[in-house]
Each structure stands twice: as C-alpha cells, then as structure tokens.
Amino acid sequence: MAPDPVPTPVPASAQLRQTRYFTWEEVAQRTGREERWIVIDRKVYNISDFIRRHPGGSRVISHYAGQDATDPFVAFHINKGLVKKYMTSLLIGELAPEQPSFEPTKNKALIDEFRELRATVERMGLMKANHLFFLLYVLHILLLDVAAWLTLRIFGTSLVPFILCAVLLSTVQAQAGWLQHDFGHLSVFSTSTWNHLMHHFVIGHLKGAPASWWNHMHFQHHAKPNCFRKDPDISMHPFFFALGKVLSVELGKQKKKHMPYNHQHKYFFLIGPPALLPLYFQWYIFYFVFQRKKWVDLAWMLSFYVRVFLTYMPLLGLKGFLGLFFIVRFLESHWFVWVTQMNHIPMHIDHDRNKDWVSTQLQATCNVHQSAFNNWFSGHLNFQIEHHLFPSMPRHNYHKVAPLVQSLCAKYGLKYESKPLFTAFADIVYSLKESGQLWLDAYLHQ
Structure with a gap:
C-alpha cells in the first residue's frame, strides 16, 4: 500500500516451485494476528511478517487482510512493476482457476469498468503533473x-x-x-x-x-474511508461523537454514553x-x-x-x-x-463491509462545486470523489476526470453528490444532529 519496496527479491530458481491454489474462503480466514493474506491480481501474498516492515505502516496494509487489494495497490503505488518485483518473496500461491477474480459479494462489471476507466485516464496523461x-x-x-x-x-x-x-x-x-x-x-x-x-x-x-x-x-x-476501527479520521467515535446512522444506533443499543451525543x-x-x-x-x-x-x-x-x-x-x-x-x-x-470534514462526516459511516474500491470511496465521499475560490480554499479537495478514486492523480486534473466518473456512477446507480461550499459546511452540523438524535432514540427506547 505504500510506494517504497522493502522485501528482498527472490532468485528465479526459487520461483519455479509448484504453484499452490487457494479459495476466497481460505483467504478470508487469514485476517488474524498470526497469519494475514491479501490478494493482488489473483496472486495470494502472505503479509504476516512483512506488515512490520511495510513503508506505509502495518495498519494500512492490514486493513485489507483476507481481501482483494488489487485496486488500492494500484491506487497507492506509482511504480507498480518495481514493487511487484520485490513482493515475490511474499507470494505463496494464487487463486484456484475455478475461483472468480473478485469476492462473490462484489460487482464484477463495476470493477472491470473502473479498471478500464483508469487505463483510459492513464492514456490521457491525467496521472502526469504540470x-x-x-x-x-x-x-x-x-x-x-x-x-x-x-x-x-x-x-x-x-x-x-x-x-x-x-x-x-x-x-x-x-x-x-x-x-x-x-x-x-x-x-x-x-x-x-x-x-x-x-x-x-x-x-x-x-x-x-x-x-x-x-x-x-x-x-x-x-x-x-469512514470505516470504523480502520479510518483514523473517525477515531473520535465513540469517545466524543456518535458518527453515522449505523454506528450511532449501535452505541444507543449498547447503552454507551461517553458524551451527551444528542448535543454533539x-x-x-x-x-x-x-x-x-x-x-x-x-x-x-x-x-x-x-x-x-x-x-x-x-x-x-x-x-x-x-x-x-x-x-x-x-x-x-x-x-x-x-x-x-x-x-x-x-x-x-x-x-x-x-474543509476536511465537509466531504466525509455527512456521508455513510459504518464497519468495513468489504465492498469494491469504487463503492467504498463513493459512499464515504462527496464533492463541493468547482470554482476558482473553492479550488484554492480547499486545495482542490472539493473534488474529493475523484481524489479518492485516483489518490495519486495531480489535483489540477480532477476536473478533467470528473465527467468520466459521473458517467460511471450514473451507469451503475452510484450516488455522485456535489454541493455548494456553505451547504457542505452546514451538512456537517446537520449530520451530527441527526446521528445524535438516532443515538438518543436507541438509548432510550431499545
């Protein structure tokens, strides 16, 4: 998940060993402290020991333990060929031929089309900075x-x-x-x-x-993003705030009251x-x-x-x-x-449901309308959707890829939300008020 490789390359002779095959069920079981696996391009990697040496930190790569990490791997690394070369020492096998390329719960058509979109974006030169x-x-x-x-x-x-x-x-x-x-x-x-x-x-x-x-x-x-216990940006839940409709109700049902959330x-x-x-x-x-x-x-x-x-x-x-x-x-x-909370706090906040990359980013982010001031004031983070889908894209190209992302969302029924700047600010407060009330209702009546 990070740009700098660490493992030592394995000699070619060691790569000739017999290939081991795994099912998604076997991969999904490797999420604990003793053993953690991830899948990238159908290849299975054991990251159990590597997480401590991962340049991006142990947590970010561990968040995909037991899951397909192909799209975040592509999104976070700018020299993927070099990194894959050094990942050989972590390779333990691949998905069995009869296994689908993605977990059965994910939308194959959406994933395939997004990857085609990314290839188009790269051909257009939108990943190159001015x-x-x-x-x-x-x-x-x-x-x-x-x-x-x-x-x-x-x-x-x-x-x-x-x-x-x-x-x-x-x-x-x-x-x-x-x-x-x-x-x-x-x-x-x-x-x-x-x-x-x-x-x-x-x-x-x-x-x-x-x-x-x-x-x-x-x-x-x-x-x-917006995944409880995985996104540190929502780590204030439940100590100071009850965030999101799902988590606030859970707090209420558990009779937890660290703060008077209905006044948050x-x-x-x-x-x-x-x-x-x-x-x-x-x-x-x-x-x-x-x-x-x-x-x-x-x-x-x-x-x-x-x-x-x-x-x-x-x-x-x-x-x-x-x-x-x-x-x-x-x-x-x-x-x-x-600026940083206007794109996320009003959006869906939940536990990790292992959704595909596009759905994960879209449900947790929204945009603020483009203008010269909004671009400057927010550092182009008013294009939060595009930034989350393509985190290594130079910010001056967000507006160019936005129409393509909107078309993809419209085709698959994904909500692409954009709003005025002060509406985005107000929505932070409104969402806190709503989730606080949901907590209170659950606390008192369930």
Missing part, C-alpha cells in the same frame, strides 16, 4: 510567508498589523497543508524519492509536522474546529516522533520552530510570539477541520 502549476503554488505560499513578516516589520506590532500577520500565516499553514498532501500522495514527481523529499520540506519545514505521522494516518483513511452538534463548535490543531495535534505530533524514533522527521520539524522563533521573537518578544503562534494554529484549525 510542474509549473506546483512551482507557482510553492511560490505563492512562500510570498505569503514573507508578506506576513513584512507586515510586522514595516507597519509595527500594533493590533491591526498583528491580526493581518496572523491571517497571512494561517493562510500559509493551510495552503502548505494542501501542498504537502500532494507530495504525500506522490502526485507531483514521477519518482517516489523526489516526492518524499519535498513532502519532508513542506510538512516538516513549512508546517512543523512529521511526514511519517501523516503517512501513517492518511493512507489508512484512503484505504478504508453544539459542542462540535467547542472541541472540533477550534481545538484539534492547537490542543491535540500540536503535542501529539511530538509524542508520535519520539515514540517511533523518527529522528529525521524531528529534525525537519525543529527547523520550522527554530525559523519561526528567530523570525518573530525579535519583533514580538516571547509573549507576543506565543500569542501569534497560538492564534495561527487556532485559525488554521478551523480552516482544516471544516
């Missing part, structure tokens, strides 16, 4: 960063320039967040090495966060947008790098904090600097939470 687009994007972030400092340097540190500086820095942080997302998904350069290097620079030096933490969290989200659409404004970055992520990212000994990430992070401290401390003093830093994280947190 480097000028990303160069200009980097430059606009750096110019905003310089403008924030010049605001204080030229106009002084009174209230108005201080607030303007905070807004500019918050914009830098938000836009750098969208840019690191591009590099993290390997959607800018044709090689993983350059994508990883720029990912470290943007998320580490420009934002002060670890690349390994983002990879660990975000690829799980893409592998199984109100306290969301207190513990959601204003608190996530400054009160949780800000300390957790340091805990993450020390716990996992990610010293390269720590070095990149420290370069950010040293740079910001040396830049603003002489102008503002210690208290002023800390105040500015907190305000920036506070504003950035609002921006980040509203």
Whole structure:
C-alpha cells in the first residue's frame, strides 16, 4: 500500500516451485494476528511478517487482510512493476482457476469498468503533473510567508498589523497543508524519492509536522474511508461523537454514553474546529516522533520552530510570539477541520463491509462545486470523489476526470453528490444532529 519496496527479491530458481491454489474462503480466514493474506491480481501474498516492515505502516496494509487489494495497490503505488518485483518473496500461491477474480459479494462489471476507466485516464496523461502549476503554488505560499513578516516589520506590532500577520500565516499553514498532501500522495514527481523529499520540506519545514505521522494516518483513511476501527479520521467515535446512522444506533443499543451525543452538534463548535490543531495535534505530533524514533522527521520539524522563533521573537518578544503562534494554529484549525470534514462526516459511516474500491470511496465521499475560490480554499479537495478514486492523480486534473466518473456512477446507480461550499459546511452540523438524535432514540427506547 505504500510506494517504497522493502522485501528482498527472490532468485528465479526459487520461483519455479509448484504453484499452490487457494479459495476466497481460505483467504478470508487469514485476517488474524498470526497469519494475514491479501490478494493482488489473483496472486495470494502472505503479509504476516512483512506488515512490520511495510513503508506505509502495518495498519494500512492490514486493513485489507483476507481481501482483494488489487485496486488500492494500484491506487497507492506509482511504480507498480518495481514493487511487484520485490513482493515475490511474499507470494505463496494464487487463486484456484475455478475461483472468480473478485469476492462473490462484489460487482464484477463495476470493477472491470473502473479498471478500464483508469487505463483510459492513464492514456490521457491525467496521472502526469504540470510542474509549473506546483512551482507557482510553492511560490505563492512562500510570498505569503514573507508578506506576513513584512507586515510586522514595516507597519509595527500594533493590533491591526498583528491580526493581518496572523491571517497571512494561517493562510500559509493551510495552503502548505494542501501542498504537502500532494507530495504525500506522490502526485507531483514521477519518482517516489523526489516526492518524499519535498513532502519532508513542506510538512516538516513549512508546517512543523512529521511526514511519517501523516503517512501513517492518511493512507489508512484512503484505504478504508469512514470505516470504523480502520479510518483514523473517525477515531473520535465513540469517545466524543456518535458518527453515522449505523454506528450511532449501535452505541444507543449498547447503552454507551461517553458524551451527551444528542448535543454533539453544539459542542462540535467547542472541541472540533477550534481545538484539534492547537490542543491535540500540536503535542501529539511530538509524542508520535519520539515514540517511533523518527529522528529525521524531528529534525525537519525543529527547523520550522527554530525559523519561526528567530523570525518573530525579535519583533514580538516571547509573549507576543506565543500569542501569534497560538492564534495561527487556532485559525488554521478551523480552516482544516471544516474543509476536511465537509466531504466525509455527512456521508455513510459504518464497519468495513468489504465492498469494491469504487463503492467504498463513493459512499464515504462527496464533492463541493468547482470554482476558482473553492479550488484554492480547499486545495482542490472539493473534488474529493475523484481524489479518492485516483489518490495519486495531480489535483489540477480532477476536473478533467470528473465527467468520466459521473458517467460511471450514473451507469451503475452510484450516488455522485456535489454541493455548494456553505451547504457542505452546514451538512456537517446537520449530520451530527441527526446521528445524535438516532443515538438518543436507541438509548432510550431499545
């Protein structure tokens, strides 16, 4: 599930052993701690030991244990031939000839047509990035960063320039967040090495966060979006929020009440947008790098904090600097939470039902209407459907593939939802109110 191969290639002579054949039933049983198998292009791989060495983390690949992982494998790797070469040491056999290529519960026609669509997308060149687009994007972030400092340097540190500086820095942080997302998904350069290097620079030096933490969290989200216990983005269920119609009713029936969920659409404004970055992520990212000994990430992070401290401390003093830093994280947190949750929280949230790649992504994502502002404000994540179907596609091509995706959805009766920006924001609150009420009804009456 991640771009960098690790296993050692097996000599050709070792590949001549007799092929073993398996059924889907046998594969589906290998999901436990002792043994985990996955299927890619009908070949069966034992990932039981490899998960600890998997560059993308043990969890993201384990989320497909016992299942067909062909489509996520294709979606997450930009050099699939090289990765498959190194996967030979994990190969233990293949599906028996009489076995279908997909689990019996999946829609074969939909899977086949989506794979044809992906081949078409690749022939159209939509998986190749326009480097000028990303160069200009980097430059606009750096110019905003310089403008924030010049605001204080030229106009002084009174209230108005201080607030303007905070807004500019918050914009830098938000836009750098969208840019690191591009590099993290390997959607800018044709090689993983350059994508990883720029990912470290943007998320580490420009934002002060670890690349390994983002990879660990975000690829799980893409592998199984809105799947309870597999998507970390909904890990606040059931501790703070009752999410989705299915899970909220389950909580109610189990008589669980960690919070007054019927009021969650109100306290969301207190513990959601204003608190996530400054009160949780800000300390957790340091805990993450020390716990996992990610010293390269720590070095990149420290370069950010040293740079910001040396830049603003002489102008503002210690208290002023800390105040500015907190305000920036506070504003950035609002921006980040509203944009990232508008595409997912109002959608279907459930346990993993092992649906096909297209259905899994469509039921968990929705779009926000295209406009120049919406594209910039959300880092093109208003095209969330296209991004989830093709996570390594450069963002400037989402609008080109969108009509093809809409046609596919219409043919197979899949809901393709797109809405205005402020409607998407409001739907977060409405969905929390609805699921909170479902929890209360189940809690009181079942």
